[in-house]
Amino acid sequence: MPIIPFIEGDGIGPDIWKVTRAVIDAAIKKSYEKRKIVWMQIHAGLSALKKYGNDEILPKDTLNAIREFKIAIKGPLTTPVGGFEYVCLECAAEQNGINGKRPAKCAKCGSKYITPSFRSLNVSLRKILDLYACIRPVRWFKGVPCPVKNPEKLDVIIFRENTEDVYAGIEFRESSKEAKKIIDFLKKEMNKSVRSDSGIGIKPISISGTKRLVRKAIDYAIEQNKPSVTLVHKGNIMKFTEGAFRDWGYELAKSEYREKIITEQELWQKFDGKMPKNKILIKDRIADQMFQQILLRPDEYSVIATPNLNGDYLSDACAAQVGGLGLAPGANIGDEIALFEATHGTAPKYTGMDKVNPSSLILSGVMMLRFLGWNEAADLIEKSIETTISNKTVTYDLERQMENATRLRTSEFGNKIIENM
Numbered sequence: 039m040p041i042i043p044f045i046e047g048d049g050i051g052p053d054i055w056k057v058t059r060a061v062i063d064a065a066i067k068k069s070y071e072k073r074k075i076v077w078m079q080i081h082a083g084l085s086a087l088k089k090y091g092n093d094e095i096l097p098k099d100t101l102n103a104i105r106e107f108k109i110a111i112k113g114p115l116t117t118p119v120g121g122f123e124y125v126c127l128e129c130a131a132e133q134n135g136i137n138g139k140r141p142a143k144c145a146k147c148g149s150k151y152i153t154p155s156f157r158s159l160n161v162s163l164r165k166i167l168d169l170y171a172c173i174r175p176v177r178w179f180k181g182v183p184c185p186v187k188n189p190e191k192l193d194v195i196i197f198r199e200n201t202e203d204v205y206a207g208i209e210f211r212e213s214s215k216e217a218k219k220i221i222d223f224l225k226k227e228m229n230k231s232v233r234s235d236s237g238i239g240i241k242p243i244s245i246s247g248t249k250r251l252v253r254k255a256i257d258y259a260i261e262q263n264k265p266s267v268t269l270v271h272k273g274n275i276m277k278f279t280e281g282a283f284r285d286w287g288y289e290l291a292k293s294e295y296r297e298k299i300i301t302e303q304e305l306w307q308k309f310d311g312k313m314p315k316n317k318i319l320i321k322d323r324i325a326d327q328m329f330q331q332i333l334l335r336p337d338e339y340s341v342i343a344t345p346n347l348n349g350d351y352l353s354d355a356c357a358a359q360v361g362g363l364g365l366a367p368g369a370n371i372g373d374e375i376a377l378f379e380a381t382h383g384t385a386p387k388y389t390g391m392d393k394v395n396p397s398s399l400i401l402s403g404v405m406m407l408r409f410l411g412w413n414e415a416a417d418l419i420e421k422s423i424e425t426t427i428s429n430k431t432v433t434y435d436l437e438r439q440m441e442n443a444t445r446l447r448t449s450e451f452g453n454k455i456i457e458n459m
C-alpha cells in the first residue's frame with residue numbers, strides 16, 4: 039500500500055481535491071481486490087500558514103515527506119504577480135504594508151492570512167526538489183466543447199524544462215543597484231548597450247539541463263511507442279540558449295539513441311521522406327511556427343520537448359484547443375520524485391463554492407496511477423469522465439458552452455464519475 043502525501047491547495051484546491059480523492063479511491067476499489075492508497079496530508083500555502091503560522095508557507099515537513107515518499111499530488115497554490123509587499127492567501131489580493139507593517143486584515147476579503155510576497159511556491163517546489171520535467175499531456179475528451187473542427191487530431195505530451203530559462207528566477211528591478219551594475223558591466227566589458235532604465239532578467243539554458251529533459255522525452259516516446267519527438271525553440275533569435283537547446287537535443291538523440299531514432303534531415307536525405315519502421319522521428323520547430331502547426335496540422339506532433347517559457351505558452355494554447363485548462367493535467371518529475379498537479383490556478387473567486395471543474399486534478403491523479411503502473415484504475419477513470427461529459431452532465435465551465443447540458447456542482451460531478459464507472 040503506497041503512502042502518498044497530498045497538498046489540498048489554495049482557493050478552489052480543497053473543493054477539487056475532495057472530489058479527486060474520492061474518484062481515485064473508488065476506481066482503485068473497483069479495479070483491484072487488495073490495493074489501496076494511504077493518503078497523508080501535508081501543507082503548503084494557506085493551509086501551512088494556518089497550521090504552522092510564522093510565514094511558514096513551505097514547511098520543512100512538507101519537503102521531507104515528499105522526499106521520503108517520492109510520489110505526491112497537489113492542488114493549485116497562490117502565486118503573487120509582483121510589485122506588492124504582501125499577498126492574501128485566501129483571495130490572492132496583493133497589497134502594501136501599513137506604516138511599514140503587515141496589514142492585520144486583507145483589504146479585499148478581510149482574511150487574517152496575509153503573508154509577505156514570495157516568488158512562487160510552485161516554482162520553489164520544482165526547484166528545491168529538482169523536478170526538472172513538467173509533463174503535460176493534452177488530448178480531447180469526447181463531448182468537450184472546443185473552438186476547432188477536429189479536436190481529436192491533437193494528442194500531444196509536452197515536456198517543458200522546469201528549472202532553467204525564466205524559471206531560473208534571476209531578475210533585477212529597474213534602477214536597483216544590481217541592475218545598474220549589470221548594465222555598467224555589459225557596457226564596459228562587453229560593449230553592449232542596455233537602456234539605463236531597464237529591469238534585467240537572465241535566461242540560462244545549460245547542456246546538462248537540456249539533455250536530461252530531452253532524454254526523458256525520448257525515453258517516454260520509446261516506452262509509449264510514440265512516433266516523434268519535436269524540439270521547440272526560438273533559436274533563430276536566441277542562438278546560444280534556445281538554438282543551443284535544439285543542437286544539444288539532436289546531439290543527445292544521436293549519441294544515446296542512434297539505433298532508435300532518425301532526424302528529419304536524415305528522413306529526407308536517406309529515405310525520401312518515407313518514415314522507416316520502428317524509428318522515432320526527431321524534428322525541431324521554431325516556437326512561433328509551432329503555434330500555427332499545432333492548430334493547422336496537429337496530428338503531425340506527438341511528444342514535444344521545449345525550454346521553460348515556450349512550454350508554458352504552448353501547453354496552455356494546446357489545452358485551449360481541446361476545451362480549456364479545466365481538463366489539463368500535469369506532473370513535475372525529476373530523477374527520483376514525481377509531483378502531480380492541476381495545471382490551472384486557484385481561481386480565488388470560486389473559493390468554497392463547490393462549482394469548478396475538478397477534471398484537471400482528477401486527470402493528474404490518472405497520470406499518477408499510470409506512474410504507479412495501476413493502469414486499470416487509470417483507464418476506468420478516463421472512460422468514466424468521457425461518459426459523464428458525453429452525457430452532458432458537467433460543471434459550469436462546460437455547461438455554458440454546451441446545448442441542453444445539466445450543470446452540476448464539483449461534488450455532484452465527482453459522484454457522477456463514480457456512478458458511471
Ligand code: NAP
Pocket residue numbers: 050054113114115116117118130160363364379380381382383384385386394395396397398435
Ligand atoms: P486561474 O486560477 O487558473 O483561473 C483563471 C480562470 O480559469 C478562472 O477564473 C476560470 O475561468 C478558469 N478556471 C481555472 N480553473 C478552473 C477549473 N478547475 N474549472 C473551471 N474553470 C477554471 O488563473 P488566475 O486567476 O490567473 O490565478 C489565480 C491564482 O492561481 C494566482 O495566484 C496564480 O498565480 C495562481 N496559479 C497557480 C498555479 C499552480 O498552482 N500550479 C497555476 C496557475 C496560477 P472563468 O472565470 O471564465 O470561470
